[in-house]
Amino acid sequence: MAELSVDHLLGIKYLNEDDIQLIFETADHFKEVINRSIKKVPSLRDITIANIFFENSTRTKLSFELAEKRLSADIVNFSAGQSSVKKGETLVDTVNNILSMKVDMVVMRHPNPGAGIFLAKHVNAAIINAGDGAHEHPTQALLDSFSIRERLGDVAGKKVLIVGDILHSRVALSNIYALKLQGAEVKVCGPKTLIPKYIGDLGVSVETDFQKALAWCDVANMLRVQNERMDISYFPSTREYAMQYGLTMERLNQLDKEIVVMHPGPINRGVEVTSAVADSSHSIILDQVENGVAVRMAVIYLLASKIKSI
DSSP states (O other): OOOOSOSSBOOGGGOOHHHHHHHHHHHHHHHHHHTSSSOOOOTTTTOEEEEEESSOOSHHHHHHHHHHHHTTOEEEEEEOOGGGGSSHHHHHHHHHHHHTTOOSEEEEEESSTTHHHHHHHHOSSEEEEEEETTTBOHHHHHHHHHHHHHHHSOSTTOEEEEESOOTTOHHHHHHHHHHHHTTOEEEEESOGGGSOGGGGGGTOEEOOOHHHHHHHOSEEEEOOOOGGGOSSOSSSOHHHHHHHHOBOHHHHHTSSSOOEEEOOSOOOBTTTBOHHHHTSTTBOHHHHHHHHHHHHHHHHHHHHHHHHHO
16 A cells, blocks of 8 residues: 655645645545545544644644544544643643553644644654644645645646735645645735745745736635734734735626635635635635545544554
8 A cells, every 4th residue: 555755744845746646545535435424434443643732723623533533543632721831841741641641643733833843753653733833734735735626626737826814824835835746836915014035935926916816826725814923913904904805706706717716714704705705606615624524534544554554
């Protein structure tokens, strides 16, 4: 059986194209499983997974838990307020406490970039990064690419526009790595204050005119404005942001083609996208949610099969 080139999923940056294709082929299989009347498979009956969330998350946590349950894994849930993990040692202590319960895999979200990498060096378990600060969110990028492939047949050669708060978004960075790896063209669009200076180094171009950017793309991925990561004001007001960069049916109707609309969620309706757009035939937002479970099942299954073979 084909296997991943990595022992952990710390970021898309560490994957190759074969890894992504293997994850997608495995996710295709699991998508069939979750659409059956009996949605569980006994694949990971002897694997214990700890979900450790040092940052609040509803959607990602639920998606991982559901994926783990569908695979029949045993689950340990642990959530800690940020206050208890200001130092690296506390992170290792916390995890070692959980590993002393004989855990095989850790799914972790942490506010510090690189927390998963740090953990992988110190802990003898497979680590899945469920978001580390404004750094990476690999499973989100995988489910986004998987959703594009499902709707458009392939990711290679597609023009993907990422709109909004690129600076604070781990989703943007992981998506850029994943899309470029699969041969897509990527552009970003948003207020200049929210576009990082290094963006050109990633092989991505910038378009400040939103309508022009929409006319260029096949897919528009509308990012949430991450107010909780902003310590200063990056644009005058939410209303002004919505007027300049919010996606409306009026903007879509001006295009001479149909584009696909995505959003990693949770949506600020009326800011990044209007309700009419989110609920329209352009939108694959609910497909992304369903695909998230299948893709996370695939990642967990493939990493677990490496543990079992050790």
